[in-house]
Amino acid sequence: MSTPTLYGLCAAVLIGFGVYGLIVNPQPLRKILAFNVVGSGVFLLFGAIARRGAAAGFGGDPVPQALLITGIVVAFSATALAVALLLRLHDEAGSVTLASDVPPAVPPAVAPDSDAK
Amino acid sequence: MIGWLDAGPVVLILALGVWTVLARDTFAAAVGFIAYGLLLTLAWVRLSGVDVALTEAAIGGGLTGALLIGAATRLRTTEAAARAETPGPFTKVLAALVAALVAAALALCVLALPDPAPTLAPEVAANIAVTEVGNPITAVLLAFRAMDTLLEAIVLLFALIGVWSLAPDRAWGGRPGPRQYADPNGILAYVARVLPPIGIIVGMYIFWVGADHPGGKFQGATIIAAMWLLTIMAGLTDAPPIGRTWLRVGLVAGPLVFIAIGIVGAISAGAFLAYPDGFAKPLIIAIELALMPSLALILALMLAGAPQRMESE
Numbered sequence: 001m002s003t004p005t006l007y008g009l010c011a012a013v014l015i016g017f018g019v020y021g022l023i024v025n026p027q028p029l030r031k032i033l034a035f036n037v038v039g040s041g042v043f044l045l046f047g048a049i050a051r052r053g054a055a056a057g058f059g060g061d062p063v064p065q066a067l068l069i070t071g072i073v074v075a076f077s078a079t080a081l082a083v084a085l086l087l088r089l090h091d092e093a094g095s096v097t098l099a100s101d102v103p104p105a106v107p108p109a110v111a112p113d114s115d116a117k
Numbered sequence: 118m119i120g121w122l123d124a125g126p127v128v129l130i131l132a133l134g135v136w137t138v139l140a141r142d143t144f145a146a147a148v149g150f151i152a153y154g155l156l157l158t159l160a161w162v163r164l165s166g167v168d169v170a171l172t173e174a175a176i177g178g179g180l181t182g183a184l185l186i187g188a189a190t191r192l193r194t195t196e197a198a199a200r201a202e203t204p205g206p207f208t209k210v211l212a213a214l215v216a217a218l219v220a221a222a223l224a225l226c227v228l229a230l231p232d233p234a235p236t237l238a239p240e241v242a243a244n245i246a247v248t249e250v251g252n253p254i255t256a257v258l259l260a261f262r263a264m265d266t267l268l269e270a271i272v273l274l275f276a277l278i279g280v281w282s283l284a285p286d287r288a289w290g291g292r293p294g295p296r297q298y299a300d301p302n303g304i305l306a307y308v309a310r311v312l313p314p315i316g317i318i319v320g321m322y323i324f325w326v327g328a329d330h331p332g333g334k335f336q337g338a339t340i341i342a343a344m345w346l347l348t349i350m351a352g353l354t355d356a357p358p359i360g361r362t363w364l365r366v367g368l369v370a371g372p373l374v375f376i377a378i379g380i381v382g383a384i385s386a387g388a389f390l391a392y393p394d395g396f397a398k399p400l401i402i403a404i405e406l407a408l409m410p411s412l413a414l415i416l417a418l419m420l421a422g423a424p425q426r427m428e429s430e
Contacts, residue, residue, distance in 0.1 A: 003123055007160055008227035010127045014134045016220025021138035023212035026202035029143055029192055033150055033185060037134055040157060040177060043169075045223065051164040053236030056243075059165025062253035063237040066262060069172045069254065070269045073335055076176045076184075077276035080419040083188045084280040088423065091285070096195050099202055 008048035014041030028089075028096050032082050039075045043068055126159045143196060147185040154178020167331035168254040171323070175339035176416075183346075184420055249398035251329030258333070259401045263390045267379065270372045270408060273415045277368070281359055284424040290360030293421035299352045309351030316344040324409055328398075334405045338412035345417050356421050364414065371411025375404050 018041060021034030046064055053061030090096050133153035140146040154177045161170035204212075241253050241261070248260040258266045284291070299305045317340075324337030348354045357364050378400055382391040392400050 003163060006123055006127060007164060009224050010130060012220045012223035012227055013131060015223055016216040017134045017138050019219050020212050020216035024204060024209055027199040029188055033146055034138055037137055047164045047166050047169060052234035053238055055236045055238040058238045058253055061236045061238045062241050062257050065166045065169055066254045066257035068169045069335060070265050072172045072177050074269060074272055076181050077273050079181055080184055081276045081279045083184055084283045084423050087191060088283040090192055095198060096192060
């Protein structure tokens with residue numbers, strides 16, 4: 001088995017781990033973490049494919065590698081936005097549950113900073 | 118034939134992937150994720166993607182890890198309640214089944230990839246001389262696929278605006294995060310004084326060398342952003358209020374220069390983001406020089422989060 005194939009299979013397993021975590025972990029922050037594991041698996045799979053495209057003296061196909069750099073940076077910005085949403089939910093509601101049938105610990109209707117000054 | 122150089126990282130990456138997903142404590146999972154990101158950089162080096170390895174170490178492991186650790190610390194009080202919502206064994210078995218199916222399908226695809234693999238490398242090699250840069254990744258990012266990079270910079274800016282818009286009304290225009298205090302004679306304050314000069318030089322070097330060797334503006338900007346965040350965390354300086362004009366000008370300057378050069382290309386070279394003959398390298402450097410400070414500001418402020426207090430607090 002070649003090196004790109006090995007890392008490609010590793011990436012497939014990582015995506016599987018991430019999907020499991022995404023479904024099973026009830027905490028939103030853990031879901032964000034699991035989503036990042038899925039994302040890194042997708043990147044690694046893409047990287048293995050880029051490595052297979054090595055030609056013309058390059059160690060890998062530079063086009064997918066450049067897209068990977070873009071992808072990693074965009075994944076970070078999406079994670080930052082998700083975390084900011086989660087922290088705001090925590091500040092407003094006092095809990096971060098995603099369950100629809102559990103009432104939040106503090107009623108969100110009278111959050112302290114809901115009135116604009 | 119698989120050598121130990123590949124088998125070792127793969128086993129460790131898979132083990133840390135399991136840890137990140139299954140660890141009981143979210144903080145421990147986030148720490149595991151950082152180690153996981155650093156090990157992935159080894160995989161990237163083995164896959165001949167040194168530029169990607171640098172990005173993964175700086176952004177995938179470093180910045181994302183720091184962001185998740187900060188969030189895990191703030192959400193620690195909610196852990197016990199969330200744990201009570203863990204689904205029962207039936208859901209877990211079903212989830213494991215779905216995950217295994219996804220992984221198996223992808224593994225089959227990996228084994229069935231076409232041979233010889235399709236590649237754009239010869240075309241990059243044939244056209245790289247026109248751009249006068251030596252690093253093929255930089256040539257793709259700023260010449261062949263410059264549109265992607267422009268849109269990426271704009272995505273980052275929009276994500277930062279999204280993060281800011283989550284501020285409570287009373288804190289709008291204020292400073293992100295709580296004011297940090299650290300022992301002025303402690304090790305954190307000491308490191309925050311000694312490391313930034315070195316870090317800034319390393320960041321500038323990685324940025325500058327990116328034209329011809331692995332490196333570039335994203336990796337360099339991340340290192341410089343990290344140095345800034347270090348001085349903020351050590352209490353040596355405070356995060357800037359997001360209402361400041363210099364800050365907002367700095368944030369949009371990079372993308373605006375990029376767009377302006379794109380429009381100049383539309384007039385003088387016949388296509389948006391096309392470079393006139395002989396001016397490719399100077400224009401690429403101009404874009405990178407303009408983008409780097411904006412990227413450093415955006416990345417650092419995205420990690421700092423939404424504003425929480427007014428200037429005087």
